[in-house]
Amino acid sequence: MPTPPQSLRRRPVAQAETHGRTLAAPAERSVHILDKLSILADAAKYDASCASSGAGKRDSRGTGGIGSTEGMGICHSYTPDGRCVSLLKILLTNFCIYDCAYCVNRVSSNVRRARFTPEEVVRLTLDFYRRNYIEGLFLSSGIVKSGDHTMGQLVEVARSLREDHAFAGYIHLKTIPDASPELLALAGKYADRLSINVELPTETGLQALAPEKDATGIRGAMGQLRWRIEEAKEQVRAADAAPRAKAKPPRFAPAGQSTQMIVGADSADDRDVLDTSARLYGSYRLRRVYYSAFSPIPDASAVLPLKAPPLMREHRLYQADWLMRFYGFEVDEIAPRTQPGATLLDLDVDPKLAWALRHPEQFPVDLNTAPKERLLRVPGLGTRSVKRILGARRYARLRLDDLARLRAPLSKVLPFVQVLDHHPRGSLDRPELLRAKLAPPPQQASLFG
Known part of the structure; x- marks a missing residue:
């Protein structure tokens, strides 16, 4: 002071x-x-x-x-x-x-x-x-x-x-x-x-x-x-x-x-x-x-x-709050009472990734045709990335190189999306393996992932 x-x-x-x-x-x-x-x-x-x-x-x-x-x-x-x-x-x-x-x-x-x-x-x-x-x-x-x-x-x-x-x-x-x-x-x-x-x-x-x-x-x-x-x-x-x-x-x-x-x-x-x-x-x-x-x-x-x-609990609540306010998620999707243990947020992965791993049937999302609401549910895509994707696909069909130019976090996004030259092959068949691969160290957790 x-x-x-x-x-x-x-x-x-x-x-x-x-x-x-x-x-x-x-x-x-x-x-x-x-x-x-x-x-x-x-x-x-x-x-x-x-x-x-x-x-x-x-x-x-x-x-x-x-x-x-x-x-x-x-x-x-x-x-x-x-x-x-x-x-x-x-x-x-x-x-x-x-x-x-x-x-x-x-x-x-x-x-x-x-x-x-x-x-x-x-x-x-x-x-x-x-x-x-x-x-x-x-x-x-x-x-x-x-x-x-x-x-x-x-x-x-x-x-x-x-x-x-x-x-x-x-x-x-x-x-x-x-x-x-x-x-x-x-x-x-x-x-x-x-x-x-x-x-x-x-x-x-x-x-x-x-x-x-x-x-x-x-x-x-x-x-x-x-x-x-x-x-x-x-x-x-x-x-x-x-x-x-x-x-x-x-x-x-x-x-x-x-x-x-x-x-x-x-x-x-x-x-x-x-x-x-x-x-x-x-x-x-x-x-x-x-x-x-x-x-x-x-x-x-x-x-x-x-x-x-743990302070990570506070951080996860802020992430969940963000999902409710800007990404169209309901409380029951983020912390469902029907699933054992889900009423406490996962400290190892962010709430959007946790939802995606619980719902592999929702993926992959076709970035060339999916509406905005579905794009916002892809782990790793924030509101700015979704806006860039919607703008870019008005002029051409998206490929992997386009995603890189749009500055999307490829390692997190690719298991959940498909474009003209990419389709995730079996990555969602074993959600537990994908979770282990994508879970970041606690200090690298992102508010907008």
Whole structure:
């Protein structure tokens, strides 16, 4: 984390909040802003849902404001077209009135606590931006006093950046499910993206590990965000259709909403995780569902597993999520309950290859005649490769040399396709042998295979 300017280094914490009570902070435990930044940036590392994809292009140059969503940065947050948007990723506070068993910041946890004021977060964001370290802010928080109290402070940070400082950079707020509709409406007015974590894949898991949280309330808040986002988009479409309209339609979280699930903290299998993701995408039009492998925490509850799940499990879930969103796969195809052991994704091969090996009758696919939907099911062919194939075969019948020129991964593709001068001879008669041949070392696994 870059060092803040000198003006930010000696501002002590005046008070701390926990259990809904305001507690005076002893002088000897005063935490200066640099210490708070260290504590609260580290506490935010467990939140994976901070990508800036979907943000509109804005630039304050010539407007008298500050900030942009278009520049290159130093943080690992990327838009769909490949631009890197650097984010200051912090918590407003790691105090929390809840005692979720899986959370390092739970009220019973023995961790060092800190709290920013909204003014400090605003000042940090602007100072880091001016020093060319960041282009936006991801802000989450533990719950202090109440959901409305905490949400009000998160909104105040975004309001001040937008209205007091004309900040045009990206803002992502983690919203509090039980906050009032008025506060959620204000959050969407100022933030590019909002997110509400469902925490765990199943209601049973949430009741066991976070009984103070309400799955129904979480879904209700997501539903509210969905209709507000869709209403704002409809108003934009109406304004575009009426070019003489003078009033600019109000914005509401133009980059949509996202969520995050912890994987491996409870007994939910991968089929449970993907079922929940499919419902969330269908019911709330989420932009993304993020998966975070459970990480053992200090002073952990006895109900938690002693070891973290393999990180490859998290990776396979992202691959499966990609197949559902962009390749037309259903959950039952990726993790069928009818096949023993299939409700946990194969860690040795990616989900698309695992499906192909379970269904040799679907292959080989003729690249010269197959529709787009079938081409997308060929292991090794991503959306770009399929687009190139569809374009190339309009002018000539494809051969092996054409596949090489189209930059398709031949070793993975050839067992499953046929072209004019290639037909796989018996390669699918022994799927177990083909699996052994194609399974890559874990470190070489690809997200798009």
